[in-house]
Amino acid sequence: MDYDPEGGAINVRFLQADNQRANFIVQNFNLETANSLRRVMLAEIPTLAIDVVEVLDNTSVLADEFVCHRLGLIPLISKGVEDLLYSRECDCDGYCDNCAVVLTLNAKCTGSEIMKVYARDLVIESGQRSSDELGRPVITDSEGTGSCIVKLRRGQAIHMRCIAKKGIAKEHAKWAPSAAIGFEYDPANKLHHLDYWYEENADEEWPKDQERINLDGGPGNPDEPFNYDAVPTRFFYDVETVGGLDPDQIVTIGIETLQKKLARIMGELQGSGGGDGMDLGGAQSPTMNGAGYGGADGGYTTPGYGGASQWGGAGDAAQGGTTPYGATPYGQSW
């Protein structure tokens, strides 16, 4: 890469990888792209969350709105949301199977003891969905209950239909796929991007992450003159999932979302006259087999994650926008 003084290809090194988190280092990368990826992973990855609640019965002590808000924040399994349409882009009136998952919460306390209603009591109502995973509440605790929604006393009941829709965290944080994203570079502050506050001596008063400093090429040499041209090239990410998506999916979809954003800009600029000599093919790697960076309509296909999903493209359904449900109106008309 021409911008990398040390040379070497972009590569990833893992520190930790499990169902909860992906802790990795990206090397030979640049700050602006690394930060954009972080921002996209935080705010622009589509997931599923309860968005509208029909209150059929609520005699609990909590007000309808209060319970609805709690329901909205419950993490739902989002594997396969790419097959779901955004509700606002769907032809249907309100919601339908192509753009929503309906969950029901129905509980009544008949015993004399206080009854707790948990996230696990949310039952998917709509049938005929191939992956019954999609929309199930995320349950990771050892009791297998999920979070507690309300407590009911004898005779109290709650009955709600929850319509879960696809969305991104820019609209509301309940759609955020990640619980937290750790992001750091230059732990030894060799680039002086940080100016530490101190009483007497910043070096002694501030804790040091020796492990990371070693991973980042050791502490700086105080005798060396400061290099004003140095730029960060190594980035520490720690992506922790809420549970709806696997941590690697968050990163992969994040990268794809950012690519799509850029592809859209390219398409848009190219569409506005001039610059015809530019061929977009250059950006495609062999793994992208013919994924079309769209024209002005933003038609763009992503590979990966079970079945090519496609949106935006007008009429080019031949590119493989078929979903497991057959008759979804992808790429046909709206």
Add this chain to the structure above:
Amino acid sequence: MTDQLPDAVNAPCWSPRIGTLVAHEPNCGLRDNQKDNRHVSHKADYDAENRFELFLLDDGQSKVEWKEETRKSSLYEHLPKPPLTNPTPSGVPNTAVFTFNKEDHTLGNLLSQRLLKYDYIVFSAYKVPHPLFATFDLRVSTDGSITPKDAIIKCCRDIVGDLEMLKSSFQTEWLGKKIVSEGEAERMAREQNNF
């Protein structure tokens, strides 16, 4: 938001206020006509309206608009004459201002910083005119060997290429690490069972 009287005021509902609210509020849910509109549904969160305006283009709005830089410096008379990048009477050559709609720092910082790494870019910077409006302006000057628009297209393509490399490296490393850590967990479990 609505000019004429909302029709839900006349709708058969035990509370006209709820009728109006439900029928004319994009953030509000649905109502059940069969049940006298009594079963109002709630938006699971109702603390801010229309936040989708942050990322959805308005009707007829385009993603990127751009125009050549025609503004002139008030110091034009005093500036050195020959260099390409200095303002001429008709504006600044090889310079354009791009307005990106419904985008934020994610793209603004990425493009403006990345553009600076090319030799033919003379100036590149972005600004968000107002934090409440999801838009940013990107001003790009080149040395004349490429138009600002083509420079951005090339820049985008390079970033997409970089991200593709990152993605493939990430996926291979993830699989590798996952297998190793799963194997380790299994071995630990087996060792614990031996006791």
